Amino acid sequence: MLFNSVEFLLFLPLVFTLYWFAFSRSLHWQNVLMLVASYFFYGWWSWKFMVLLAISTLLDFLYGFGVASTNRKKARFFLWLSVVNNLGILAVFKYYNFFAIQFQQGLALLGLHPHVVLLKVAIPIGISFYTFHGMSYVFDIYREKQKPVRNFIDYAVFVSFFPLLVAGPIERASHLLPQIRKRRFFNYQQAADGCRLILWGLFKKVVIADSLAIIVDKIFTHYHDQHAISLLAGAIAFSFQIYGDFSGYTDIALGTAKLFGFELLTNFRFPYFSRDIAEFWRRWHISLSSWFRDYLYIPLGGSKQGKLKAVRNTFIIFLVSGFWHGASWKYIVWGGIHACGFLPLLLLNRNRRYPSDVVARESSLPSVKELSQMMITFAFVTFAWVFFRAADMKEAIGYVTCSVTNFKQPKDWLLCLSVCCYVIPLIACDWWLRRDERSLRVPQRIKPIVYIVLALLVFFFFGKQTNFIYFQF
Known part of the structure; x- marks a missing residue:
């Protein structure tokens, strides 16, 4: 169901x-x-x-x-x-x-x-x-x-x-x-918070993720015929598709649990606002990351037995994490890419720079440094997502190759604009919510308007029932 x-x-x-x-x-x-x-x-x-x-x-x-x-x-x-x-x-x-x-x-x-x-x-x-x-x-x-x-x-x-x-x-x-x-x-307040989370999760899944899925499927299926800019837009679209899909599921799960008096573990903390790969993995699929940390990384010795073993253990958990997602080389390579991104931080002892900070906690906008860090991290994560989304390694390599060579194909600016129309509002909403851990409590005077708009959007986009991406794992 x-x-x-x-x-x-x-x-x-x-x-x-x-x-x-x-x-x-x-x-x-x-x-x-x-x-x-x-x-x-x-x-x-x-x-x-x-x-x-x-x-x-x-x-x-x-x-x-x-x-x-x-x-x-x-x-x-x-x-x-x-x-x-x-x-x-x-x-x-x-x-x-x-x-x-x-x-x-x-x-x-x-x-x-x-x-x-x-x-x-x-x-x-x-x-x-x-x-x-x-x-x-x-x-x-x-x-x-x-x-x-x-x-x-x-x-x-x-x-x-x-x-x-x-x-x-x-x-x-x-x-x-x-x-x-x-x-x-x-508990009325707990149930009300649950309903808000369910509505927000449905918005991210039905309105954002499922709409982006149509664009992503088109681009990845015909990547040979797409301009490099369109391929870049397709990769970005998938980054937000999988985020909207999986975090949307998590919000619905947490909200549903609240309706019955349960509090589940937080699984996402605005991962695309991460300033390095280490912070990304403390914000993305937190329950899985912490599971591998507690039951695999630490029992193997963690980082307390020298750098060489720390490097070994890091590669083990990332490769196993990739393989956990599916029986395919593309998932193993995806895990290996993240291990390579994490490794310099580990060797330089910089993997704990941002353990729990909120980006731009005291200001409405990030600093130039924070913005550049977030953009570099997002670019790296998006590159890795190509291997995750592609049908196999051949398609993933072909997609990446065409992304840097296909400049003679016609540009599809309408497609790129469509991606922006779904991505930008989600980024703006997440930025607004980043300090309060998704309580989704809005000022009383505009609360009814916000909830009605979200509900109408979900109703309008509610069509074909599509599986959540992580159901296959």
Whole structure:
């Protein structure tokens, strides 16, 4: 079920009404309702995927008790069992065909031509997200940051909570489970903030991202025939398409959770206002970046065992992060590009210059230095996005090549203007909101006008239901 669908617009009020009016007196039955609603939401695509989700949830729930053992040898055994189980699910459904094809091509170079059996099965939606939920739960128990949950319903809600199930944010058990196990009461202000976030998220998805998607598809499909300026516009358009699409989903997820009394982790903090690549990754897909930091980078030694190992660990997490997005060389190269951009900052000890600052906190406009830093960072990120968006490495290289050689093709200024019409308003809105972490609270006198305009725009652009980009991951 898509957030930007008529079905969801019917589903959400129904669950909300039952949750607060029929089951509000019992925490247990509220959680049961949330679990049923989450599985219905997920099973809307396929009941087979729902079975896989249930099996994965049950196994990690059971592993948690073994990992909590005072016998460290036994605890490590169940920890690795969970890791093998979760990565095994990913390997079979998401990565098997990729490795099988690479193996076949490698042997072909040696003159061998084995027959490789490929799996003809769709990748379960959200598989990378809920497997990471399960692993973080088990890891935290092993590190004594979390005690095993004895109520299976509570744990199952943590893994399958429908606002975040298919595209995050990747929640931590220590953050979400206490909210699931605690009695919740309706809070008008929290619900109002949730509605504002949902509306803003729908605007970014339906009005901005889906409109830019049409332009991006046209340019990337026929990149050979496009002028270099149009190709540049196409790359910029995709940068804002994926931002509007993914951050729009996150806003809807956070807003929906607020309607039910939950606070999810922040996943975006205006990433295109970053002044270097390190800051970008503290602002973009924060839950994934912090997951890899806490469960991969730090266990590998982080940056405390010398520069050489720090460089190694940096490349590992960026390459793995790229591969997490999909079984394709283009994602690995995308991760490698970001690793190369991060590396100079690491070597010069400048990767923590802007840990939590708001750009131009005390002024309405950025300084010349800040503006140049943001533009350079955005240019680097946009270049990397070309590899992320292209169908394969051949198309990505061809797109980049044509971007610096296709100056004899006719210019399509109308197309470039169309990109600006969607990008500039989004930049302006984000700049206005950058200090208050997306509260979306506007002056009382213009509040109704702003919300009505946003709602009308969403209604006007509401047409074909398109998947969120991160559903495929």
